[in-house]
Amino acid sequence: MKINWLSNNYYLLVFLLILSYSVKGQNNFIPQSKKKCGIPSNGKIQSFRDNQNWGYGYDSLIVDLDRWDSYSFVTIDSIGATVQNRAIWELTISENAEANSNHRIYIHARTHPGEEESFWVTNEIINILISESPFAEFVRSNCIFHIIPMYNPDGVELGYPRENANGIDIESGWDDIPLEPEVAVLKNRFSNLMLSVPNPVKIALNMHSAYSCTRYFVFHDEVGTSENYAILEQQFIGGIQSFFPGGFENWDYFVSWTSGTPDQYPESWWWMNHGENVMALTYEDMNCEQAGLYDSTANAILRGICDYIGLNYINISDENGNHPAGFxxxxxxxxxxxxxxxxxxxxxxxxxxxxxxxxxxxxxxxxxxxxxxxxxxxxxxxxxxxxxxxxxxxxxxxxxxxxxxxxxxxxxxxxx
Ligand SMILES: [Zn+2]
CATH class of the missing domain: 2.60.40.1930 (Macroglobulin (MG2) domain)
Incomplete structure (x- = not known):
């Protein structure tokens, strides 16, 4: 009986062995809770894939773009097309996007379609920026925000957790030849902004969410950057933390680039081309049932950005009319x-x-x-x-x- 079972199931066993080996290879033996980002394995994949484009689809984005476009200080452009020829939409929010003195910030979200929380935080950043509060007016007058709310619309519409329409994860492969269309578009956009304008990008955030169910920034160790950059990262992350106490993990929660500079990520491109001049980090929101407080998160990120670039807004009241703490x-x-x-x-x-x-x-x-x-x-x-x-x-x-x-x-x- 035993021998029969083994012979009947021989191919199954071989298959399982190969499967377990390849899964381990992909995970690189990193515990799930410490993986960079992703989706929980609790059935969320299937329900969102079947019903809701992960909760927010391309049609929803088109409706919101139409609404955002009604504000005088918002400009909406397509910066290029995806594999399936969808536009990659970018918002530019500024009272005067031509002003050379303005600080330029780039945010792109939803590279990984299954990490829709990254969109909800970005959506709240947009909501704050287009609001009538004195803080929003101040930020719009001193900054130029470029925001891509949905960088991978094909993946969203196809219900893929991480990939574009070619089945490629466009979070990496920034050093591939040839590049995936979406990567080529964003890399080109970054390059043009850095080359052609007198006020290049100072901060570039890459919005994701992780099923470790915490909010954190992926810290780049000084081994892969520089001692000074590591200090700047701590300053940036710590500044954001101070506006949402208890909301974010400490800077050393997830330390990457510990064995050198990788070359396949968007942040690699920023570091290798612009070094300490650009604070380029991945943010991970919560990808779990407890996700939320997107407005507090967005507010802290915006105020932290202002702090980092040295904008003094402390006498500017917030949307509730409150003055932030003085001394x-x-x-x-x-x-x-x-x-x-x-x-x-x-x-x-x-x-x-x-x-x-x-x-x-x-x-x-x-x-x-x-x-x-x-x-x-x-x-x-x-x-x-x-x-x-x-x-x-x-x-x-x-x-x-x-x-x-x-x-x-x-x-x-x-x-x-
Ligand atoms: Zn991700």
């Missing part, structure tokens, strides 16, 4: 930290600012900042291992800021 001393990040940490702070009055590091006994370790400041948002870096200043041991430290009559202190933990 503030943010929590350092990372915290706990091993060597380097960043301390964010904001000043609402011009004047002298000092920031002092104190040990657990309240003794001064060193003065990090002692200078006149304009109104604005700042970061200061403390390297707990800096031998030229003073090397200190593991433990609890305080940092104290003094500006005029204001005096605030916070705690941090150094672990060496």
């Amino acid at each position: 503030s001393l943010g929590q350092n990040y990372p915290n706990p930290f091993n060597a380097i940490t960043l301390i964010p702070y904001t000043t609402i009055m011009p004047g002298r600012v000092t920031i002092t590091i104190l040990d657990i006994m309240g003794h001064e370790v060193l003065q990090l900042v002692n200078s006149d400041h304009n109104v604005g948002k700042y970061f200061v870096k403390w390297d707990g291992t800096n031998r030229y200043k003073r090397q200190v041991g593991s433990g609890i430290y305080f940092y104290r800021i003094q500006a005029g009559l204001i005096n605030k202190t916070r705690k941090m933990l150094l672990i060496q």
Whole structure:
């Protein structure tokens, strides 16, 4: 009986062995929770594929484009065509897209059709940008946002989780010859914006969602970028986090490029061609039942972008008429930290600012900042291992800021 079963099922066994090998090969043995992005295996694939184009299809986009186009500060263009000849639509949002002083930001979403949360966050970014709030007016007057809400419409309409109509994942293959049509279109668009305008792209976000059910940015390790870029990434991510406390994972939640610079991704293209000049990151929203709070997420991303490019909007009220906190001393990040940490702070009055590091006994370790400041948002870096200043041991430290009559202190933990 046993021998019969084996002979009857011999081909099945061989097939299963090959299948398990190839699945492992694809996953590269990375645990599912730490994979870059994707969809949960709970039946969502089938239901959305059959019924809803993953919840938001190309027809829905056309309706929204028509609505967005009614705003004077929104321009809608097709930047090229997909394999099945659908237009890849791009919104440009700015009060004056020709102004050379404006900061240029690029956002493209939904490379992977099954990650529709990436669209919902992007949709809220658009909603904030087209709103009548003073913050929105301020951003529109100082920035040019280019946004592709649906980069892979063929995949959306075909119900594919990750691929274009040729069955290719266009998140990678940016170094392929020949390029997939969608990749060629976006690469060309990026190139033109960087070559032909006096104010090139400063920030490029690539919107995805992952079934680890957390919100995070894919951090590029300094091994694949540079020490300075890694600091800039921490600054960018930390700034966004500060506008949605608890909403995002810390910068070191998902660290990639640890063994060098890859060449197949959009961010690879940005890094290899424009280095530290462009903050190009993948954002991963939640791809799970608990997904939501897209408005809080979008708001934090927009305010973090403003902070990063040094736009001072702190006296600008938000959509509810509230003024964001004036003078503030943010929590350092990372915290706990091993060597380097960043301390964010904001000043609402011009004047002298000092920031002092104190040990657990309240003794001064060193003065990090002692200078006149304009109104604005700042970061200061403390390297707990800096031998030229003073090397200190593991433990609890305080940092104290003094500006005029204001005096605030916070705690941090150094672990060496
Ligand atoms: Zn993805």
